[in-house]
Each structure stands twice: as structure tokens, then as C-alpha cells.
Amino acid sequence: MALLVQKFGGTSVGDADRIRAVADHVRRCRRRGDSVVLVVSAMGKETDELLRLAGAVSSTHPGREMDMLITAGERKAIALVCMALHDLDIPADSFTGSQAGFLTDTTHRNAKILDVIPERVRETIDAGRVAVVAGAQGVSTDRNVTFLGRGGSDTTAVALAKALGADSCELYTDVSGVFTTDPRMVDSARKVQRISFDEMLEMTAVGCPKPAMRSVEVAQRFGVPLHVRSAFTWEPGTLVTKEDQIMEQAIVSAITPDTSEAKVTVSGVPDRPGVAAQVFRALADEAANVDMIVQNTSADGVTDISFTVPREDLANALVVCKAMGSEVGAVAVTADESIARVSVIGAGMKSNPGVAATMFETLAAAEINIQMISTSPIRISCVIAERDIERAVQVLHDAYELSTSTH
Amino acid sequence: MALLVQKFGGTSVGDADRIRAVADHVRRCRRRGDSVVLVVSAMGKETDELLRLAGAVSSTHPGREMDMLITAGERKAIALVCMALHDLDIPADSFTGSQAGFLTDTTHRNAKILDVIPERVRETIDAGRVAVVAGAQGVSTDRNVTFLGRGGSDTTAVALAKALGADSCELYTDVSGVFTTDPRMVDSARKVQRISFDEMLEMTAVGCPKPAMRSVEVAQRFGVPLHVRSAFTWEPGTLVTKEDQIMEQAIVSAITPDTSEAKVTVSGVPDRPGVAAQVFRALADEAANVDMIVQNTSADGVTDISFTVPREDLANALVVCKAMGSEVGAVAVTADESIARVSVIGAGMKSNPGVAATMFETLAAAEINIQMISTSPIRISCVIAERDIERAVQVLHDAYELSTSTH
Numbered sequence: 001m002a003l004l005v006q007k008f009g010g011t012s013v014g015d016a017d018r019i020r021a022v023a024d025h026v027r028r029c030r031r032r033g034d035s036v037v038l039v040v041s042a043m044g045k046e047t048d049e050l051l052r053l054a055g056a057v058s059s060t061h062p063g064r065e066m067d068m069l070i071t072a073g074e075r076k077a078i079a080l081v082c083m084a085l086h087d088l089d090i091p092a093d094s095f096t097g098s099q100a101g102f103l104t105d106t107t108h109r110n111a112k113i114l115d116v117i118p119e120r121v122r123e124t125i126d127a128g129r130v131a132v133v134a135g136a137q138g139v140s141t142d143r144n145v146t147f148l149g150r151g152g153s154d155t156t157a158v159a160l161a162k163a164l165g166a167d168s169c170e171l172y173t174d175v176s177g178v179f180t181t182d183p184r185m186v187d188s189a190r191k192v193q194r195i196s197f198d199e200m201l202e203m204t205a206v207g208c209p210k211p212a213m214r215s216v217e218v219a220q221r222f223g224v225p226l227h228v229r230s231a232f233t234w235e236p237g238t239l240v241t242k243e244d245q246i247m248e249q250a251i252v253s254a255i256t257p258d259t260s261e262a263k264v265t266v267s268g269v270p271d272r273p274g275v276a277a278q279v280f281r282a283l284a285d286e287a288a289n290v291d292m293i294v295q296n297t298s299a300d301g302v303t304d305i306s307f308t309v310p311r312e313d314l315a316n317a318l319v320v321c322k323a324m325g326s327e328v329g330a331v332a333v334t335a336d337e338s339i340a341r342v343s344v345i346g347a348g349m350k351s352n353p354g355v356a357a358t359m360f361e362t363l364a365a366a367e368i369n370i371q372m373i374s375t376s377p378i379r380i381s382c383v384i385a386e387r388d389i390e391r392a393v394q395v396l397h398d399a400y401e402l403s404t405s406t407h
Numbered sequence: 408m409a410l411l412v413q414k415f416g417g418t419s420v421g422d423a424d425r426i427r428a429v430a431d432h433v434r435r436c437r438r439r440g441d442s443v444v445l446v447v448s449a450m451g452k453e454t455d456e457l458l459r460l461a462g463a464v465s466s467t468h469p470g471r472e473m474d475m476l477i478t479a480g481e482r483k484a485i486a487l488v489c490m491a492l493h494d495l496d497i498p499a500d501s502f503t504g505s506q507a508g509f510l511t512d513t514t515h516r517n518a519k520i521l522d523v524i525p526e527r528v529r530e531t532i533d534a535g536r537v538a539v540v541a542g543a544q545g546v547s548t549d550r551n552v553t554f555l556g557r558g559g560s561d562t563t564a565v566a567l568a569k570a571l572g573a574d575s576c577e578l579y580t581d582v583s584g585v586f587t588t589d590p591r592m593v594d595s596a597r598k599v600q601r602i603s604f605d606e607m608l609e610m611t612a613v614g615c616p617k618p619a620m621r622s623v624e625v626a627q628r629f630g631v632p633l634h635v636r637s638a639f640t641w642e643p644g645t646l647v648t649k650e651d652q653i654m655e656q657a658i659v660s661a662i663t664p665d666t667s668e669a670k671v672t673v674s675g676v677p678d679r680p681g682v683a684a685q686v687f688r689a690l691a692d693e694a695a696n697v698d699m700i701v702q703n704t705s706a707d708g709v710t711d712i713s714f715t716v717p718r719e720d721l722a723n724a725l726v727v728c729k730a731m732g733s734e735v736g737a738v739a740v741t742a743d744e745s746i747a748r749v750s751v752i753g754a755g756m757k758s759n760p761g762v763a764a765t766m767f768e769t770l771a772a773a774e775i776n777i778q779m780i781s782t783s784p785i786r787i788s789c790v791i792a793e794r795d796i797e798r799a800v801q802v803l804h805d806a807y808e809l810s811t812s813t814h
Contacts (some may be wrong), residue, residue, distance in 0.1 A: 016464045020464065053483075058490035058491045061490055062489070064489075065486040066486070067488075068482055069490075071482070072479040078459065079461075079472040082472040082475075083464055083468055086465065093471065096475075131460075143506070
């Protein structure tokens with residue numbers, strides 16, 4: 001008899017049929033003898049629709065009111081899921097973030113959880129009922145409704161699993177697990193059975209859409225095992241666990257494509273201390289989410305700094321860079337939206353030299369030019385032209401033999 | 408400098424344009440120096456849409472979950488109204504029923520307000536900000552979200568006006584006030600400037616759709632003056648006040664048509680004590696909302712009992728009556744859905760005999776047959792054939808000279 005926290009994302013509760021399918025799944029879990037707590041996101045595209053409405057009503061979007069607005073979506077979903085459970089004679093109660101004991105700081109739109117005191121959820125479990133908790137929401141220390149941000153339902157599920165001492169936290173989504181690469185690009189992409197928290201974090205950081213990175217961080221910190229799986233096929237998915245629980249560590253676990261970013265280059269920057277700091281502080285102040293940063297050693301006293309930003313932040317970043325560029329005496333600021341990033345990820349590369357060399361050789365053999373390189377202990381990323389991304393992923397997936405390895 | 412509680416119904420906040428119009432209206436009120444507290448309903452047909460969703464998901468609709476679902480609509484609306492206010496540089500904060508201090512009993516779907524402690528609303532007013540409160544919701548004594556029922560936003564506004572000691576409670580709606588009769592039926596229908604609580608209650612009881620009857624009762628009990636007016640034309644509407652604040656009491660204030668009911672007749676009922684009690688207790692147990700009841704003096708030991716019910720309750724009522732009819736020994740149970748009720752309402756009729764006689768004479772002169780009659784001290788209602796209702800309203804509106812009187 002396990003206690004399972006199961007999180008269902010927007011597409012998993014996207015319409016009446018999907019909601020009834022979730023209820024039916026809960027019935028099967030309870031028949032097996034498990035206790036179930038659900039965490040539910042807003043239905044389908046509801047959050048987008050609420051944002052559209054806010055845009056139509058006003059150009060001013062105070063955080064407190066945006067959070068009041070957006071959290072309405074999850075409230076609808078939890079009530080509907082409870083009704084579907086009652087229809088199957090399964091006793092169930094819905095809880096808002098506040099009712100479930102999620103206390104947060106006062107940062108609207110992107111609140112941080114300070115504490116979880118799931119008293120009422122615990123009582124509901126003890127009474128043999130299903131608690132259905134609204135994802136991504138809480139109440140702040142000054143008694144206002146807060147939203148944990150996009151992907152916040154994953155974080156809610158992990159934090160709740162930790163607070164309840166649950167045996168597992170299952171993240172149900174519209175993909176059946178974590179893949180060695182995007183199956184739309186590579187036919188032989190394979191579902192990974194187990195992956196470490198570190199690898200999962202690197203993957204979500206470079207374009208693997210699920211689960212939300214923050215939830216993986218929280219899960220890693222508290223050692224909550226995750227199970228990423230499908231609410232459509234219900235088959236076993238991918239377990240995300242501590243590295244030492246994985247017997248045979250693959251050298252490379254996955255190839256991740258990312259076409260969401262643009263590249264900015266500030267060239268002819270005088271090579272003196274503090275220049276990079278000036279530029280990136282100014283970018284941070286404008287909330288441009290700078291990602292990969294590359295600066296080469298200086299030749300003749302000037303250097304080029306390149307970085308990537310999400311494409312939607314590009315216009316903002318360019319304004320900042322042009323202003324800062326003239327201030328620090330740079331020669332030019334250029335941008336390229338037609339780039340992509342391909343990353344090779346694997347906890348095993350720490351103890352296996354040559355992974356980077358293989359990557360560069362493979363891309364070279366395919367005549368794909370590398371524009372930027374950055375690395376972490378378990379990841380190597382290359383920026384290439386966007387038109388080459390599918391081919392890059394295919395040749396790398398083959399080079400590391402990901403379609404046949406067996407972890 | 409007055410403190411005004413202004414309630415905006417669903418059509419008044421039905422889309423982005425309407426919401427911005429409400430914000431603009433608040434700006435004009437504040438320029439005049441008034442403090443404003445808003446009570447807002449769910450947008451347009453949102454509540455209907457939520458009910459449709461609940462029907463699609465489940466045939467079981469526990470009250471606790473229905474209330475969680477439906478109250479999401481008002482949360483969206485208050486957040487959007489606040490954003491529109493911020494857009495005009497008007498500081499504003501939204502409050503759910505719970506945050507606004509609405510404590511209710513535990514009767515879901517139709518909760519009763521136990522107390523209103525609008526601490527946070529008061530702080531907001533004192534800080535020169537606009538408080539925007541979600542209509543028709545509260546938190547129960549067992550900490551669950553409750554819905555006050557359809558029309559509950561009017562009640563929220565009145566109760567809040569009372570708790571804050573507001574100078575006036577303005578109910579903005581899609582009609583420009585209370586009329587002497589339905590303007591769709593009579594061209595010369597005229598907006599009433601002032602009307603008493605008693606008259607307003609009689610009118611809402613017999614088909615005048617706005618405001619909700621319960622809110623008028625609460626306003627009367629606490630002496631909160633109401634102003635029923637339009638959120639589309641913004642012109643002055645109808646004041647609903649205590650009778651003694653109306654200088655010149657009209658004999659007849661309004662003619663009210665009502666085509667929402669059906670008539671049931673149980674005939675040949677043995678005329679002994681307790682029979683009517685048996686029938687109407689059984690109907691009440693089935694939640695059939697019986698309205699007008701007429702029983703004639705008995706001839707030869709048997710009598711006929713007729714009553715009206717909302718047409719949607721008719722099927723239920725017939726089942727109950729047929730069962731009870733055979734139990735008490737009645738001869739037949741018949742129903743007629745093609746009826747209408749026309750009512751003459753006026754506080755002045757108490758001191759003016761002959762109002763009823765004029766009504767019956769007028770209908771007779773128009774060859775309209777009266778099927779049932781019932782009266783209150785300030786109302787006379789006749790049930791007639793539905794096909795005659797427009798003509799009945801027209802001839803009565805003329806007979807009492809309502810198009811020319813000046814109250």
C-alpha cells in the first residue's frame with residue numbers, strides 16, 4: 001500500500017473525456033490498494049486564454065491580480081476532477097493551494113514555496129478519500145493568492161510528495177517518458193527507463209520540455225523519486241532518481257535539440273575587467289533571460305562576447321546591448337535568430353574522456369558548422385544553424401548508439 | 408464624499424469592452440470625490456458554461472465541488488476589473504468572498520451569510536484604493552468555499568453596504584431601472600423613480616427579473632437604500648427605499664407579467680382538515696417551488712385545489728400530485744402550461760379601495776377570462792390564458808394611467 005502523489009498536466013485534463021479517464025485511472029490505483037493524492041493543472045489552453053483576456057482588458061497587469069486570475073483555472077479543474085471521481089463512487093475533496101497549506105513568499109507570478117503544511121490533505125487521506133490539489137498556487141505571507149509560475153504544478157506535486165512523505169511522485173503528461181532525443185526528429189529515439197536528477201536538469205535546461213526544471217531541482221534536493229509518464233497510454237515511463245540508484249550509468253543518455261533561442265554577438269569589446277559584468281547586469285535588469293555565454297580570449301585588446309536568449313527576449317536584449325555597446329565602446333551588435341542548440345547529455349561522460357571529441361567529429365563529418373560551444377560536467381552544447389538541427393540530432397544519436405543502448 | 412457599493416452583473420462585465428467601461432465609470436465617481444467598492448459577478452454566460460462543463464464531466468455534482476467550480480468565474484472577473492482600473496491609474500485590489508470576510512453556513516449551492524467582517528476591504532478603502540469583491544461567494548464555518556446561489560451578487564453588495572455603513576448600494580444591470588411594466592409589451596411603459604421595498608419585493612416575486620429578491624429582503628431588513636440602474640446608459644435609475652421616504656405614494660406602481668409558471672389543479676378533493684397540508688408537504692419535500700395557491704369553499708364535501716409552479720418543476724409536481732391524489736381520494740389531477748399571471752402592484756392600494764374592482768372590470772371589458780385570483784395587501788394577481796397576457800398588461804397599464812403618473 002503506497003501513497004502516490006500524481007500530477008496531471010493541462011492536456012491530461014483537457015476536456016470532459018480526459019477528466020473521466022483520470023478518474024478511472026485513480027480507481028484502478030485504489031483497487032491495487034494505493035492511496036492517491038492528485039495535483040491538477042488548468043484544463044488545456046485555459047491559462048493562455050486567461051492571459052489573452054487580461055491583454056484584451058488592460059495593458060497593466062499587476063502581479064497580484066494576474067495571480068488571482070490565473071489560479072481560477074486550476075480551481076475549475078480540481079472541482080471537475082472531484083465530480084468525475086464522485087461519479088465512480090470514489091470520495092474526493094478539492095483543495096486550493098491555500099487550503100492545501102502552500103505558504104509562499106510575496107513574489108507574484110512566480111512565487112516561491114516557503115512551507116507546505118498539508119493538514120487538510122492529510123486528514124482527507126486518513127479518511128480514505130482522494131485529495132485533489134490545485135497546482136501552481138498558494139497563499140502568501142500577506143494573505144494574497146499567489147501563482148508559482150508556468151510549470152508550477154510539477155513543483156506543487158514534488159513539494160506535496162515531500163511534505164506527505166509519499167512513496168512516489170508521478171508526473172502524468174502527454175509524452176510517455178523521457179526520450180534519448182526528440183522522436184519527431186529521430187525514428188529510433190528510445191524511451192529512457194531511468195535517468196539521474198542531474199541529467200534530467202541538464203535536459204530541461206536545454207529544451208526537453210517536461211518536467212519543469214524547478215520541480216526536478218526540488219525533487220533532487222529532497223530526494224523525491226519522480227516518475228514521468230503518459231496520461232494517454234498509461235504505460236510505465238521514465239524514473240528520475242539519484243545517480244547511485246542507477247546500476248549501469250550510460251556514457252551519453254540523450255541528445256537534446258533546442259530551437260527556442262537566438263544568438264547575440266557584441267563584437268569589438270575593449271578587453272578590460274568589468275565590461276562583461278556591465279553588459280550582463282544591464283540585461284538582467286531588463287529581465288532578459290540570458291543563457292549560454294561565450295567569450296573568447298582577446299586578440300589585440302578587443303574581444304567578442306556572444307550569448308543566447310529566448311527569441312521572445314531578443315528585441316529587449318538588442319536595445320540593452322546597443323545602449324551598453326556604445327557605453328563600453330564596442331564596435332557592433334549583431335543578432336541571429338536562425339540558430340539552434342544541440343546538446344549531448346550523460347552523467348557517464350565525467351569518467352569517459354572523448355565524448356566531446358566524438359561530438360565535434362560527428363558534426364564535422366556531417367559538414368555542420370559549430371558557432372559556439374559550452375560545456376558542463378555532464379553536458380556539451382553546440383550552437384549551429386537552425387537548418388542543420390534535425391541532421392545534427394540524427395547523426396549524434398547514431399554516433400553514441402542511443403537507439404541500441406539498454407539503460 | 409459618499410461611500411458607494413456598486414454591483415455589476417454578468418452582462419455589465421460581459422467582455423473586455425464592458426469591463427473597461429466599468430473602470431471608466433469608477434474613474435468618474437472618484438473624480439466627484441466618492442469612494443467606491445465594487446461587487447462583480449462572473450462574466451456574461453460564464454456560470455452557465457461552468458454548469459455545462461460539470462454536466463459533461465459527471466452526473467454527480469457534490470455541492471462542495473460545484474461551489475469550488477462556480478466561484479472561479481467571479482475570481483476571473485474581479486482580477487480583470489482590477490487590471491482595467493490599474494490601466495486608468497486607479498489603485499485597486501481584488502478580494503474573494505473569503506478575503507472580503509463573508510462567513511457563511513455550510514449549505515453549498517445556496518449558502519446563507521452568517522457574518523460579514525470586511526476588514527481588508529475597509530483597509531483598502533482607507534488607503535484610497537478601490538476594493539473589488541467577488542459576488543455570491545464566501546467561506547463556510549468549516550473552511551470550505553461556498554456559493555450564495557444565482558443572484559447572490561446582489562445579496563453580497565447589500566450585505567457589504569450594510570457592513571461598511573455605505574451611503575448607497577447601486578445595482579448596475581442591463582435594464583435602466585424598474586418600469587411600470589415590461590417595455591417590450593407596452594410602448595408607454597415608464598421608468599419608476601422611486602419604489603418601496605415592499606413593492607419591489609412583490610414585483611420580484613411575480614416576474615420582475617431584477618434585482619434578486621433575497622437582496623431586496625436583506626436591504627429592507629437593514630434599511631440599505633438601493634439604486635437599480637443601467638451599466639449601459641449610466642442614467643439615473645430607480646431608487647428602492649423605505650415607504651416613508653416616498654412623498655407621494657402612487658396607488659398602483661406597476662403591472663407585472665409572468666409567463667414562467669404552469670397551473671396544476673387537483674379536483675374532487677375530500678374537504679376535510681389536513682388534506683391540503685398533505686399535498687403541499689409532499690410537494691415541498693420534492694423541492695417543487697409552489698407559488699400561488701387557491702382553494703375554493705367546498706360544495707357537497709369535495710373541493711378543487713389549484714396552484715402554480717415554475718414550468719421546469721411541473722413534471723415533478725405532477726408525479727407528486729398523482730400519488731397524493733390517489734392517497735387522499737381526489738378525482739383528477741390536471742395541468743395547464745399555457746397560463747400567465749398578471750399582477751397589479753402598489754403600496755397605495757392599502758388606503759384606496761376599488762383597485763381590485765378596476766382590475767377585474769378592465770380584464771372583463773377586454774374579454775379576458777380570469778382563472779385564479781390571489782391578493783396581498785399591496786398586490787392583486789390574476790392567472791389568465793398565456794395568449795392574453797400582452798393585451799392584459801396593455802389595458803391595465805392604461806386603466807391605472809401608469810404612462811402619465813409622476814412618482
